[in-house]
Amino acid sequence: MEHGTTLTQFIIEEQRQVPGATGDFTSLLNDTLTACKKIACAVNRGGLIGILGSADTENVQGETQKKLDVISNDVMVDALEWTGHLAGMASEEMDDPLPIPAEYPKGKYLMLFDPLDGSSNIDVNVSVGTIFSILRAPEGCDNPTVEDFLQPGTQQVCAGYAIYGPATMLVLTTGHGVNGFTLDRSIGEFILSHPNMTIPEETGEFAINMSNQRFWEAPVKRYVDECIAGSEGPRGRDFNMRWIASMVAEVHRILTRGGVFMYPIDEKIKAKGQDGKLRLMYEANPMGFIVEQAGGAASTGRERIMEIQPNGLHQRVPVVLGSKNEVERVEEYHREADGKQAVA
Numbered sequence: 001m002e003h004g005t006t007l008t009q010f011i012i013e014e015q016r017q018v019p020g021a022t023g024d025f026t027s028l029l030n031d032t033l034t035a036c037k038k039i040a041c042a043v044n045r046g047g048l049i050g051i052l053g054s055a056d057t058e059n060v061q062g063e064t065q066k067k068l069d070v071i072s073n074d075v076m077v078d079a080l081e082w083t084g085h086l087a088g089m090a091s092e093e094m095d096d097p098l099p100i101p102a103e104y105p106k107g108k109y110l111m112l113f114d115p116l117d118g119s120s121n122i123d124v125n126v127s128v129g130t131i132f133s134i135l136r137a138p139e140g141c142d143n144p145t146v147e148d149f150l151q152p153g154t155q156q157v158c159a160g161y162a163i164y165g166p167a168t169m170l171v172l173t174t175g176h177g178v179n180g181f182t183l184d185r186s187i188g189e190f191i192l193s194h195p196n197m198t199i200p201e202e203t204g205e206f207a208i209n210m211s212n213q214r215f216w217e218a219p220v221k222r223y224v225d226e227c228i229a230g231s232e233g234p235r236g237r238d239f240n241m242r243w244i245a246s247m248v249a250e251v252h253r254i255l256t257r258g259g260v261f262m263y264p265i266d267e268k269i270k271a272k273g274q275d276g277k278l279r280l281m282y283e284a285n286p287m288g289f290i291v292e293q294a295g296g297a298a299s300t301g302r303e304r305i306m307e308i309q310p311n312g313l314h315q316r317v318p319v320v321l322g323s324k325n326e327v328e329r330v331e332e333y334h335r336e337a338d339g340k341q342a343v344a
C-alpha cells in the first residue's frame with residue numbers, strides 16, 4: 001500500500017481478501033475512528049473547555065474517574081450504539097455490558113474498550129489513548145450477557161488503540177500484521193504512516209514502575225536487577241529504563257523501537273485481593289494481539305495472555321509484553337522460581 005492511503009481504504013482493500021465479507025466490519029471500524037477523532041479533539045482542547053480534572057465519581061474498579069474518562073466513554077457509546085454493527089459493548093468505565101437500545105438494529109460484533117487509558121496523565125499533558133477489542137457475538141445474540149464477552153484473546157477479530165500524543169495515531173491489527181495511521185488534521189483522515197510495524201526480538205530497554213520494587217516477586221526482581229547491573233552484570237550489556245504510566249504510550253514505543261513492558265503482580269496488589277493491575281479484556285488482550293502480530297510476545301510471566309479463559313469483565317492480570325527474547329527470559333525466571341518453590 002503506498003503512503004497516502006487512508007485507514008478506510010486500507011480496511012476496505014483488506015476486507016476484499018476476506019471471503020463473504022459484508023462491509024459490516026469496515027463500517028464498525030469507521031465508526032470507531034470517528035469516536036477516536038472526537039476524543040482526540042476533546043483531549044487536545046481539555047484545558048480550554050474546562051474538562052480537565054476529576055469527575056468526583058468512581059468506576060467499577062474503585063478508581064476516581066476523570067472528567068475525560070466519562071466524556072470519552074460517552075463518545076464511544078454515542079458513536080457505536082446506533083450503527084447496527086454491535087450486539088453489545090463493555091467498557092472500563094461501565095460496571096456491566098451495555099445492551100444496544102431497542103430502537104436500534106443489533107449487529108454481529110461485541111466491542112470492549114478502555115475509553116481513556118493513562119488517566120493519571122491527562123492533567124499533565126502526557127500521552128493518553130483509547131484501547132479497543134472486537135469479538136464476534138454468539139449467533140442470534142440480541143442481548144449479550146457477561147458470559148458472551150468472556151472469550152479468550154485468541155478469539156479477537158480486531159484490536160487497536162488510538163494514541164493522543166504529539167501526533168494522534170491509530171494502530172491496529174485484524175490478524176494480518178500491524179499498521180499505524182497518523183491523523184492528518186487538515187483533512188480529518190487517518191493516513192497510513194507506519195506500515196507493517198514489527199518489534200525487534202532483542203532490546204536494551206525495559207519499562208516497569210520501579211516504585212513497586214519492594215513488592216515484586218523474585219523472578220521480576222532478578223530480571224530487573226540484572227538489567228540494572230548492565231555490562232558488569234550477568235547480561236553483559238547496558239539497559240535503559242522508561243516509565244510513562246500510560247500503557248498505550250509504552251506499547252507504542254515498543255512497537256516503534258522495541259522494549260519490554262511489565263506490570264507484574266506484586267505483594268501490594270495481592271494484599272488488595274487482586275490478580276494484577278491491568279485489565280485483561282480491554283487492556284491486556286488487545287495489546288497482546290497487537291504485540292504478537294508485530295512479532296513480539298505477551299505473557300503474565302507464567303502463561304500466554306491471549307490463551308487465558310476470562311472469568312470476569314474487569315478481570316485483572318499480570319502483564320509482561322514486548323520483545324520476544326526478553327518476555328521469554330522473564331517467563332524462564334518464573335519457571336525456575338516456581339520450580340524451586342515447587343521443590344522446596
Ligand SMILES: O=P(O)(O)OC[C@H]1O[C@](O)(COP(=O)(O)O)[C@@H](O)[C@@H]1O
Binds near residue numbers: 114116119246263
Ligand atoms: O500508576 P502506575 O502504577 O504507574 O500505573 C500506570 C498504568 O496504569 C494505567 O494508567 C491503567 O490504565 P487506566 O488509566 O486506564 O486506568 C496504565 O495505562 C499504566 O500503564
